[in-house]
Amino acid sequence: MEEHIRDSALDTSANHDAAAITVARGDGIGREIMEQTLRLLDAAGARLRIEEIRVGAALYQAGHSSGIAPEAWETLRRNPVLLKAPITTPQGGGYKSLNVTIRKTLGLYANVRPVRAFAPFVPSAHPAMDLIIVRENEEDLYAGIEHQQTAEVVQCLKLVSRPGCERLIRYAFELARRAGRRKVTCMTKDNIMKLSDGLFHRVFDEVAAEYPELQSDHAIIDIGAARLAASPERFDVVVTLNLYGDILSDIVAEIAGSVGLGGSANVGDRVAMFEAIHGSAPDIAGQGKANPAGLMQAAGLMLTHLGQAEIAGRMGNALLRTLEDGIHTADLGHSSHTTRRVGTEAFTDAVIARLGASPRSLAPFPPGDNRGPVRVRTQALAKPKKQLVGVDVFLDWDASDRQANVLGEALQAVAGDSFQLKMISNRGVKVYPGGFPETFCTDHWRCRFVSRAASVSKDGDAMLQSQPLAREQIPELLMRIAAAGFDCIKTEHLYEFDGTRAYSLGQGE
Numbered sequence: 001m002e003e004h005i006r007d008s009a010l011d012t013s014a015n016h017d018a019a020a021i022t023v024a025r026g027d028g029i030g031r032e033i034m035e036q037t038l039r040l041l042d043a044a045g046a047r048l049r050i051e052e053i054r055v056g057a058a059l060y061q062a063g064h065s066s067g068i069a070p071e072a073w074e075t076l077r078r079n080p081v082l083l084k085a086p087i088t089t090p091q092g093g094g095y096k097s098l099n100v101t102i103r104k105t106l107g108l109y110a111n112v113r114p115v116r117a118f119a120p121f122v123p124s125a126h127p128a129m130d131l132i133i134v135r136e137n138e139e140d141l142y143a144g145i146e147h148q149q150t151a152e153v154v155q156c157l158k159l160v161s162r163p164g165c166e167r168l169i170r171y172a173f174e175l176a177r178r179a180g181r182r183k184v185t186c187m188t189k190d191n192i193m194k195l196s197d198g199l200f201h202r203v204f205d206e207v208a209a210e211y212p213e214l215q216s217d218h219a220i221i222d223i224g225a226a227r228l229a230a231s232p233e234r235f236d237v238v239v240t241l242n243l244y245g246d247i248l249s250d251i252v253a254e255i256a257g258s259v260g261l262g263g264s265a266n267v268g269d270r271v272a273m274f275e276a277i278h279g280s281a282p283d284i285a286g287q288g289k290a291n292p293a294g295l296m297q298a299a300g301l302m303l304t305h306l307g308q309a310e311i312a313g314r315m316g317n318a319l320l321r322t323l324e325d326g327i328h329t330a331d332l333g334h335s336s337h338t339t340r341r342v343g344t345e346a347f348t349d350a351v352i353a354r355l356g357a358s359p360r361s362l363a364p365f366p367p368g369d370n371r372g373p374v375r376v377r378t379q380a381l382a383k384p385k386k387q388l389v390g391v392d393v394f395l396d397w398d399a400s401d402r403q404a405n406v407l408g409e410a411l412q413a414v415a416g417d418s419f420q421l422k423m424i425s426n427r428g429v430k431v432y433p434g435g436f437p438e439t440f441c442t443d444h445w446r447c448r449f450v451s452r453a454a455s456v457s458k459d460g461d462a463m464l465q466s467q468p469l470a471r472e473q474i475p476e477l478l479m480r481i482a483a484a485g486f487d488c489i490k491t492e493h494l495y496e497f498d499g500t501r502a503y504s505l506g507q508g509e
Ligand code: NAD
Pocket: 029, 085, 086, 087, 088, 089, 090, 099, 259, 260, 275, 276, 277, 278, 279, 280, 281, 282, 283, 284, 289, 290, 291, 292, 294, 331
C-alpha cells in the first residue's frame, strides 16, 4: 500500500482554505490523464490539499479482492472527496468491482453524468444535446440479492426504498435548480412494476411539487429511452432508477460524440467520487495519446462540489476554447475543424494556455455556484398501520405433469380454518383456479393463501372482510404444507398498509 501526502503546488501551507481530497491514479491511461489533470488543476488555481491512495490492478494482484487496501478507507474518511482515474478490472471470478465497492461502502447514492455535444468541433449526430442523467446508485436490481430456487428458476430481488428514492430525486431537483436547468424528467416502468417503480414515480411527483419553477414530467422508460436516443436535445435533467440509469448513461455518452470527453460524479452524504466515464484503455496505454478531457471534466464537477465553481468554469471554458481552436486528440474522429492532432500532454498545454479565455461559439459554462455540495434531507413519515392478511408460499414442485389443478386441490386440503388458497401462479401467470392448459409451467409455483374472509356488519349491511392474521399462523400453515410433502422454497407475507393492499395481484387474478 503506497499512500502519501502529495508534495505539490496545490498543497501549500498558504492554502488555508484548501479542500482535502484523495487522488487515485488508476491503471493504463489512468496514470497519464491524472498527471495532466493535476497539472491543469494546479495551473487553474484550484485550492486543494491532496493525499494519494493506490487502487486497481496492483491491489487486485496483491490479494485485495475489491482492488483497494483496507488502509485506504481511512484516507477517504479524512479526505472525503475522491478524484479517481480509471482502473483495469481483472477478468474472471473472485474479483469485485472497485467502483461498486466504493459506491456501496461509502453510500454514494447519486450517480451524476452530464453529457454535452461539442459540435461542430467534435462531430455529433445530436449537436444540441446538453443533459444530465441522475441515476440511483445503490438499490434496485443492483442490491445483488440473487438465489436459485428450483432446478429451473433463479430470482433477483429488486429493492426500492422510499428514503432511497427521495434523497436521489431531491438531489436531482436541487442540482437542476443550482445548474440553472429548466426541466426534470423521471423515467420508470411503473405501468408494469406498480409498487417498486410506482414508489419512485410517486415520490418524484411529491418532490416536484416543491419546485414549481422547474418543469417536471414522467416517461415510461422504454419510450423515454427511445426518445432520448432519437432527440436528446429535448431533455434537460433525467432522474431514474439504477438499472435504467446505467443503460441510459451509456446511450447518451455514446451518441454525444466521444467516450473520452465525459466525466461523472458519485455523490453521498459525506463522500463523493469523481471520475472519467471511460475505462483504462489498455490498447493505447503508455503511448501518450489518451484524451484527458473526461477526467478534466470530472475534476470540474469536483471543484463545483467543493465550492470552487469559478475555477471549474475557467477550466471548462479553456477546454471548450481548445476544442474550438481545433486542437484535438486522436479519439475525436475526423473533423474539418481539426487544426492540430496532439497527444495528452500537448492537449493539456493548450488548455492551460487558454485559462481565462472564453469559447467563441460554444455556450460557455454557466457562472459558478460556489455554495459547495448539494445536500438533501429526507422527510420522516408517520409509520403506517401494517396488517398481515396473507402469504405467498413458493414451492418447488415437479410432479403430476405439473398440472396446477392437482397442486391446487392438495393445497386446499391443508389450508386450514384461517386460510383460503386464493390462487396459484407460475412465473406470474395465474394457473389455478381456472388456468389454461396452454400456459407453460416451470417447477416454481407461487401459491397465495389469504385469511379467510369473515362476515361483518357495516352500516347495518352484512359483508365479507379479510381478517387480520397473527404472525404465528404463517409457520403453522408452512408446517402443514411441509407435512403434506411439499418443498417450500420461500415465502412473501402479504400486508395492507393503512388499509391499502401492498402487494401485486397475479396476472389474471
Ligand atoms: P475503455 O473505455 O477503456 O476503452 C474503450 C475504447 O475507447 C478503447 O478503444 C479506448 O482506447 C478508447 N478510449 C477510452 N478512453 C479514451 C481516452 N480518454 N482517450 C482516447 N481513447 C479512449 O473500455 P474497455 O476497453 O471496455 O475497458 C478497459 C478496462 O477499463 C477494463 O479493465 C474495464 O474493466 C476498465 N473500466 C474501468 C472503469 C473505471 O475505472 N471507472 C470504467 C470502465 C471500464
